[in-house]
Amino acid sequence: DTEVTQTPKHLVMGMTNKKSLKCEQHMGHRAMYWYKQKAKKPPELMFVYSYEKLSINESVPSRFSPECPNSSLLNLHLHALQPEDSALYLCASSFTNNEQFFGPGTRLTVL
Amino acid sequence: SQQGEEDPQALSIQEGENATMNCSYKTSINNLQWYRQNSGRGLVHLILIRSNEREKHSGRLRVTLDTSKKSSSLLITASRAADTASYFCATDRMNYGGATNKLIFGTGTLLAVQP
Numbered sequence: 001d002t003e004v005t006q007t008p009k010h011l012v013m014g015m016t017n018k019k020s021l022k023c024e025q026h027m028g029h030r031a032m033y034w035y036k037q038k039a040k041k042p043p044e045l046m047f048v049y050s051y052e053k054l055s056i057n058e059s060v061p062s063r064f065s066p067e068c069p070n071s072s073l074l075n076l077h078l079h080a081l082q083p084e085d086s087a088l089y090l091c092a093s094s095f096t097n098n099e100q101f102f103g104p105g106t107r108l109t110v111l
Numbered sequence: 112s113q114q115g116e117e118d119p120q121a122l123s124i125q126e127g128e129n130a131t132m133n134c135s136y137k138t139s140i141n142n143l144q145w146y147r148q149n150s151g152r153g154l155v156h157l158i159l160i161r162s163n164e165r166e167k168h169s170g171r172l173r174v175t176l177d178t179s180k181k182s183s184s185l186l187i188t189a190s191r192a193a194d195t196a197s198y199f200c201a202t203d204r205m206n207y208g209g210a211t212n213k214l215i216f217g218t219g220t221l222l223a224v225q226p
Contacts, residue, residue: 031212042219088151098212100214105152
């Protein structure tokens, strides 16, 4: 299995909602990543997990809370988001210092 | 900003022609990678070139790397309409000091191949 899956594909939420994005891979990768991508812009790194431990937090606001329950799963918990947080959220995984495998993304709209 | 720059920002060519995209970056790197993204979808890895390599081929793709100029180019030969997508370079910084690689993406080139 050489695929990274993300659910849901689309999410619309109000500013007071709590929701979660999910990501899964079964390639044995021990590094997993969350990126945010605005329209016509490159992906921007948010968080990196290495061996299920948070190793990089790119100064992301606390309304985004990542979680890595096991080596195959990565969650991004969302709470009290702002309209400017609307974007495509991409999950990726990799072996160390190699290419990253990306999921199809979750298109998030915050009303 | 640590972000790399790509040029051109947009490129429109006819099927069968070659497409060349350029990427410049700012820091020393372990490797440079090229990714492709179809509209609104996830990124697909195309090719990785390490800092001690100068040229690499994969099918219709040719990548060059000049570490003295901190630049790379991606050549797609004999383009097809299906090559229409955004192309991003991404640099994996040297001496980041972690067990994971942190990619910094360039601004991207939007390639349109006309049938």
